[in-house]
Each structure stands twice: as structure tokens, then as C-alpha cells.
Amino acid sequence: MATARAARDRVRLEIRNEILEAAKKRLSQDGPVALSLRSIARDLEIAPSALYRYFDGRDALLTALIQSAYESLADAAEAASSSYGQDDSYLARWSAVPRAMRVWALSNPNEWGLIFGSPVPGYVAPETTVVPYARLATALVLPLNDAAKAGALQSHPDADVDAALGPALAPISEGVFDRLTLSTVAAAVRAWATLIGLIDLEVFGHWRNTVLDPALFFDDSVRRVGLSIGLR
Amino acid sequence: MATARAARDRVRLEIRNEILEAAKKRLSQDGPVALSLRSIARDLEIAPSALYRYFDGRDALLTALIQSAYESLADAAEAASSSYGQDDSYLARWSAVPRAMRVWALSNPNEWGLIFGSPVPGYVAPETTVVPYARLATALVLPLNDAAKAGALQSHPDADVDAALGPALAPISEGVFDRLTLSTVAAAVRAWATLIGLIDLEVFGHWRNTVLDPALFFDDSVRRVGLSIGLR
């Protein structure tokens, strides 16, 4: 009976997801370091050894968790990216993904840390994260490409750009951007760094006594960065 | 005999420093998570309990390590800050501290992570880090204040700056900056975020397949950010 087998497989997948959910809950409470198979098993009222039916061990679970974090962030970015109307200005569209990233990071700080924080030592992130990472980049950059296609992008003169930057940024120029000028590509990557920096500083608690209203400052910064890339 | 007592105290301090050094070595090899009193004791060929003569426990050691990381970074920044000549352009001076920060971060990635990475969960950074943090900020911002004092700063019009940003940035406007315009202060804080983002992304290994020459891109970015603040 094929259906019986399928039913078993479905249950198997569901339980695997329940384990992942429990792991996420533990992660957000105790941080990645304190994440232990035994604590997850306790939460699920299950023998620790039972987890080995679903994951090869602690490392495999952590890998799945990282993968899932990347995907969840990429999902949030894409959702934001497809939410703006076609009558919004390119500058307004530009802000959507960064804002979504910030909101996601603030509600999933430990997962944000898993992606952009200090790497867990002795642990290598799975190669499969490049896919959601690219999805995130594509969503972020979409308004830029759109504006360029519509001829609405104020492009910088490439004159005073160090030519050596060309090869240095080659992978991303060709992969993500739709034949934009070098200075625009450089400005966009710089914008990426600014974004990550802003969110890191806020999420990891470094705005204390510096920026009293992080949301306001973030919005203003994103807008200004958009302007500096040439969006209007 | 006061000298005997003093000698004892000096030895005490020396040993305390040796412990800290051993801890730093462990930190850079294994990361903060794996840092254990027993491994340090092993490296020093000492009984684990002996460490309690010098530190109240693991947390106290970690606190000292964090403090020391902040101070080391601030030292590097100040050294860079006082290294440039008075005939350098303000823009050239501006680059000195960021470069020093990057170099420091690359040679002390785990200590950088201790400061700017995901915080160790359940652990609060000591209040005393505000002093080196302020030293760092002051060193970074010095060329800006100097340029402003000399009337050499191209200041942005404050017209289209959201007035609400004023109170949001009040603490840093008053503390670190020498009566600069609001838009300049905002640009400087944005520059700070860009800097941290650039270094985080490089140190934590996120430039893979994106930026092939991080040093070149960093230098270019810092220069452009300096330009955007109004430095020449």
C-alpha cells in the first residue's frame, strides 16, 4: 500500500518540523551556544536518543536551523519586495526590503546572529545557504534594477572610480545587477554594509546612549543611502 | 617592609596578566564559547583552582577579556589617529582610524566578535567599556571636528533633515561632536554603521563570492563615506 508508506513519511516530516520548532524556541531563549539535544528532547517529552531518528546529531540540527534562518529571512524580504505598489517611487520601494530585514532581525535576534553574528567556532555554514542569500540580495536590489531599466536612476560618473574595483566586484556585478555602472554597484554593496551595520548595532545592543530612536534613524539612513545610490 | 609587599603585588599583577594572555590565546584558537578555566590552567601548567586567586570565576575572566579587547581596539584607534601629519588632507586623516580598526579586527577576529558580534547570551557587558568605546569614537571623529573648526567641512543643508532626528541623536551630538549640524552628525553615525558593517561582513566571512578584494573595497568605501560627510 503506497498510501500507508506516504502517510508514514508525512508524519515523519511533521515530527521533524516539530523538533525544528522546539529547537528554534530554545534558540531564541538560550542562544545558539546553550542549544542542546537534551533540552529539546525534554521540551518535547521525548527520549534524547529519539532525536537521532531525525537528525544525525547536534551539528546536523544546527545546520538545519541555520538553513531555516536564511530561508525565513529571504521569505520576509521577498514578501516585502512584492508588497509595494507600482505607483510607489523607486526610493519608497527601495526602503521596503531593508525595513523588513530590520523587523525580522528584531523579532529573531538569535537567528539574525546565526547568520550575521560571529560564526560558531569550528563550524562551517552549509553551502546551501547561498540560494536564500541570493534571493535576499535579489529582492533588495530589485528596485535598483527596475529604476535603471526605466532610465530613472541617477547614475554617478564612473570617471573617478578606481578601475581596480571592477574585478574586485566582478562576481556580484554580473550575478545580481542588471548591467549597472561600476560606481552604482559599489554604492549598492556599500549600502548593503550600511544596512547590516545598522541592524547589527541595534540588535546586538550597541545603540545604548547613542541613538535613542533606532527605528527613526534606520528609516532616515535607508532613505539617504537610497538617495546616494541615485534612487528618486 | 613596604617594598616586600610591593614586590608581591607586582608579581601578582604579572601573573594576572599571564593568565589574561593565556586566555587570549585560547580565545583566538577556540572562540569565546569554548573558553574554559581548565584549558587555561592546563596551558599554564597550574591547578584550575589556582585561577581563583586571580579571578572570581569564569565570568569575571570573560569580563576582563572583553574590557581588554575594548581597550586594545581603542589604543589602536588612538595610535592611528595621532599618526597622520598636519599636512594630510582631512579626507586622508579620516581614513586612518577606520583602516586601523579593520586591521585590528582581522588580526583579532574573536576579540572583534566579543565586542561587535552576537552577545554571549545571559551575559552583560561591563559598564566600564563605555570609556574605551568613547575613546574610539573620539579618535574616529577627530578629523571631522578639526575640519569643522577650520571651516573646511562641506556641510549639508539641514533643511530636509527630519527634525525628529535631533532628539534621537542628542546624546552623541552633544557628547562627541563639536557642534556640527544635525545632518553631519547623522551622516557620521551612518558612517559608523557602514564601517562596522564592512568589517563585520569581512571578518565573519560574508564576502565570499561577493567582494574579491576586501581591502580595496574597504578603502574605497571609507573614502567615499568621508566624501559624503563633507570631508575633502
Add this chain to the structure above:
DNA sequence: TGTACATCAGTGAACGCGCGTTCACTGATGTAC
């Protein structure tokens, strides 16, 4: 200068803990004839 006492650094054994992982097992669920 010499002696009795106090301070202090460091030892080594011991504690209890939570961890990841292994393994032989039980019992339920699916499969083949």
C-alpha cells in the same frame, strides 16, 4: 637580628552537573505472500 605569627599562592582531590552519543530492547505499523 631572631623568633612567633599571619598572610597568601598554589595543590590536589572531590563534588555534582549536563552534555552527546551508543546500544540492546519493545512494540507498533506496514509489507508480501
Add this chain to the structure above:
DNA sequence: TGTACATCAGTGAACGCGCGTTCACTGATGTAC
């Protein structure tokens, strides 16, 4: 449809490990008279 067998999920005990921390101690170093 019924029966013998195979697959698989989950159990519970056990392993060995490294950890932070405590504690009674020894012996050296400094202090007071």
C-alpha cells in the same frame, strides 16, 4: 482475508567527558615585636 516477517519509532539505561567550583591542606613569603 490471514499470517509470517520486515521495517521503523521510540525507550531507557549506560558510557565517558569536560566543565566550574569548593575545600582542606601545605609550604613559602612577609610582618611585628
